[in-house]
Amino acid sequence: MPVKTYRDALKAAMAEEMQRDQSVVLLGEDIGIYGGTHLVTNGLIDEFGPKRVIDTPIAENGFTGAAIGMAMTGMKPIVEMMTWNFSFLAADQIIQNAAKLRYFSGGQVSVPLVIRGPNGGGVQLSAQHTHSLEGFYGHFPGLKVVSPVTPHDVKGMMLSAIRDPDPVIFLEAGALYGTKGEVPDGDYTVDFGSARIAREGTDVSLIGYGRQVNLLLRVADKLAEDGIEGEVIDLRSIRPFDVETIVTSVRKTNRAVVVQEQWRWFSVASEVAAIIQEQAFDDLDAPVERVSGAEVPAPYARNLEVAAFPSEQQTIDAVQRVLYKQEMKV
Amino acid sequence: MATTQPQGKRSKSATSRKSTANGKANGKANAQPPRVENDALLEFYRQMVETRLFEDAAQRGFRTGKIGGYLHVYSGQEAVAIGFLNEFREGDRVITAYRDHAHALLLGSDPKAVMAELYGKGTGLVKGKGGSMHLFDVANGFMGGYGIVGGHIPLGVGMAYSLAYQETGGIVQLFLGDGAIHNGAFHEAANLSGLWGREGLNPTVFVIENNQYGMGTSVERSTAMTDLGSKFDSYGIEHEKVDGMDLEAVLDCAHRAVERVRESGKPFAVEALTYRLVPHGAADFLEKYRTKEEVREWRERDPIGLLEQVILDRKGADEDQLKAIRDAAKAKAGEAVKFAEESPEPDLSELTTDVYAGEMHVPAAGPGAGE
Numbered sequence: 228m229p230v231k232t233y234r235d236a237l238k239a240a241m242a243e244e245m246q247r248d249q250s251v252v253l254l255g256e257d258i259g260i261y262g263g264t265h266l267v268t269n270g271l272i273d274e275f276g277p278k279r280v281i282d283t284p285i286a287e288n289g290f291t292g293a294a295i296g297m298a299m300t301g302m303k304p305i306v307e308m309m310t311w312n313f314s315f316l317a318a319d320q321i322i323q324n325a326a327k328l329r330y331f332s333g334g335q336v337s338v339p340l341v342i343r344g345p346n347g348g349g350v351q352l353s354a355q356h357t358h359s360l361e362g363f364y365g366h367f368p369g370l371k372v373v374s375p376v377t378p379h380d381v382k383g384m385m386l387s388a389i390r391d392p393d394p395v396i397f398l399e400a401g402a403l404y405g406t407k408g409e410v411p412d413g414d415y416t417v418d419f420g421s422a423r424i425a426r427e428g429t430d431v432s433l434i435g436y437g438r439q440v441n442l443l444l445r446v447a448d449k450l451a452e453d454g455i456e457g458e459v460i461d462l463r464s465i466r467p468f469d470v471e472t473i474v475t476s477v478r479k480t481n482r483a484v485v486v487q488e489q490w491r492w493f494s495v496a497s498e499v500a501a502i503i504q505e506q507a508f509d510d511l512d513a514p515v516e517r518v519s520g521a522e523v524p525a526p527y528a529r530n531l532e533v534a535a536f537p538s539e540q541q542t543i544d545a546v547q548r549v550l551y552k553q554e555m556k557v
Numbered sequence: 558m559a560t561t562q563p564q565g566k567r568s569k570s571a572t573s574r575k576s577t578a579n580g581k582a583n584g585k586a587n588a589q590p591p592r593v594e595n596d597a598l599l600e601f602y603r604q605m606v607e608t609r610l611f612e613d614a615a616q617r618g619f620r621t622g623k624i625g626g627y628l629h630v631y632s633g634q635e636a637v638a639i640g641f642l643n644e645f646r647e648g649d650r651v652i653t654a655y656r657d658h659a660h661a662l663l664l665g666s667d668p669k670a671v672m673a674e675l676y677g678k679g680t681g682l683v684k685g686k687g688g689s690m691h692l693f694d695v696a697n698g699f700m701g702g703y704g705i706v707g708g709h710i711p712l713g714v715g716m717a718y719s720l721a722y723q724e725t726g727g728i729v730q731l732f733l734g735d736g737a738i739h740n741g742a743f744h745e746a747a748n749l750s751g752l753w754g755r756e757g758l759n760p761t762v763f764v765i766e767n768n769q770y771g772m773g774t775s776v777e778r779s780t781a782m783t784d785l786g787s788k789f790d791s792y793g794i795e796h797e798k799v800d801g802m803d804l805e806a807v808l809d810c811a812h813r814a815v816e817r818v819r820e821s822g823k824p825f826a827v828e829a830l831t832y833r834l835v836p837h838g839a840a841d842f843l844e845k846y847r848t849k850e851e852v853r854e855w856r857e858r859d860p861i862g863l864l865e866q867v868i869l870d871r872k873g874a875d876e877d878q879l880k881a882i883r884d885a886a887k888a889k890a891g892e893a894v895k896f897a898e899e900s901p902e903p904d905l906s907e908l909t910t911d912v913y914a915g916e917m918h919v920p921a922a923g924p925g926a927g928e
Contacts, residue, residue, distance in 0.1 A: 289745025292711020333683030
């Protein structure tokens with residue numbers, strides 16, 4: 228199978244669908260002539276022209292709203308948020324219009340819109356340029372929210388997102404644009420609402436999404452050296468949410484640790500923990516543990532930033548606690 | 558420009574301030590608007606009276622507690638929507654903010670369904686899910702009523718791009734209030750509209766319904782640049798003013814504005830000076846922000862009264878004929894109210910439909926719930 232970077236898999240999905248469907252257009256800041264801040268759209272303006280690859284002024288509210296209007300009238304726009312941090316400027320459009328239009332129009336209007344861009348931190352961009360917004364957007368009915376981590380999934384989920392009749396918040400693992408993986412050629416989709424078991428195990432369910440999945444896989448390797456078999460679950464999709472895969476896993480392992488980069492309070496991990504206690508309470512042998520970002524705005528200094536995000540050690544400590552074992556240093 | 562003083566007479570010079578510059582309207586700039594045929598005037602009179610009496614009935618429904626939420630009626634501003642929507646052609650789209658009943662009715666929505674929506678009934682225009690602020694009638698080109706001031710403006714500009722991109726020949730009539738001009742969404746969207754219009758990709762008619770108050774704050778208390786049309790200069794969008802109480806002036810202005818937008822694919826803006834003869838919302842009793850004298854003076858320029866006088870002067874109809882139109886409109890509003898009152902509430906199963914296109918599972922609350 229061909230190997231591609233996360234970035235190229237993403238670009239392939241958009242380019243292939245643009246070839247198939249004239250109603251697909253791209254909008255965003257510096258996505259055309261400049262080539263995209265993260266080079267995801269590099270070259271697409273040459274292939275599809277400026278009517279379909281629309282360089283916008285720096286006006287997130289305006290161009291996101293315009294894309295919603297396009298989506299309401301027969302087009303399938305894909306908006307690039309240069310980073311999701313800038314989406315707060317468009318939050319009124321995303322939350323008040325895109326998410327609710329179908330409902331308050333009594334079903335008369337569809338908004339087949341994708342908003343995509345890098346989410347999360349890890350490259351010292353400090354407070355205003357580091358957010359993980361899956362909990363924030365996951366809160367709103369009417370939105371779909373996905374967070375793929377492998378090049379395979381990012382292509383298949385982007386194709387699903389473009390074809391989806393509802394607005395999709397597509398949170399890319401910005402720190403992983405250069406990572407490689409197997410990506411099939413041609414048309415395939417990955418459905419929303421289905422989690423992926425990234426590694427099977429019997430002793431503890433390790434649940435995450437986005438780049439934390441890679442952390443969980445590293446942790447599982449280390450735990451295995453100590454005879455502990457972790458089952459790593461990549462949620463992939465925050466809304467809709469795959470309850471069944473999680474509950475089935477916890478019924479097997481009886482223990483769960485949820486890892487996320489975002490803040491703990493009112494977060495995805497909180498929701499996962501709540502679902503587990505609602506639906507697998509009798510199967511639990513220990514309280515569900517959450518490993519989250521520190522409750523501070525993201526700092527700049529490298530050591531502080533590293534300390535602000537979940538670490539392998541924190542995760543292993545949490546696993547030790549749910550297994551009622553002594554601390555294990557890595 | 559009078560933001561606090563009503564104009565005693567139509568300001569002819571204001572109707573075409575900019576149009577001399579564009580060439581196309583040359584020669585018309587200082588001319589009287591063409592006379593509208595008497596039959597057409599009577600039809601416009603019917604529309605105006607039906608709209609007004611519908612709104613009166615809605616206000617009664619609100620005051621008696623049968624209509625909930627907010628209720629913003631259009632009374633006094635009718636000539637603006639009627640004049641512009643007279644130019645509506647199939648394939649066009651119309652979008653406005655929350656003072657949206659008139660636009661829906663004038664585009665052909667059934668008054669019964671509109672009233673039922675205000676009453677929160679299952680037979681409502683949007684199934685009782687949106688209420689007064691969110692009327693939609695997509696089959697008739699009405700892309701909605703929106704409750705966040707300024708928030709709908711980018712949508713309208715995007716729709717115009719879409720219509721041009723798909724080469725439909727349609728245009729967008731984008732209605733906004735004077736209050737929305739001060740919102741960032743307006744400026745971002747107007748900038749995009751001017752930019753995309755340069756390539757013929759933005760056939761948008763911006764219609765500013767300047768009723769002179771953003772809720773209770775006057776234009777003069779909102780901006781140091783009170784000439785609202787000139788805001789569009791920043792974005793390369795031409796504009797003119799019109800007396801929004803004078804139906805014939807609006808009809809003429811709307812015709813020219815819509816034609817040039819349809820031909821060029823470029824946006825154009827019209828500031829229609831009008832007045833809300835009623836409180837901002839039906840719950841705005843005190844009106845501390847304006848004087849009774851001011852409201853009384855503007856009542857003398859009620860577009861219905863002005864049109865009546867034109868019709869009588871031209872002997873287009875006599876008092877009895879006008880009364881017959883008013884009586885019929887009253888009966889029609891009464892039927893809408895009756896229908897709304899007798900309609901059932903939405904079925905409770907409607908609570909969770911129309912959130913997504915299909916079924917989408919969100920886990921229910923409680924132990925063992927959901928799957």
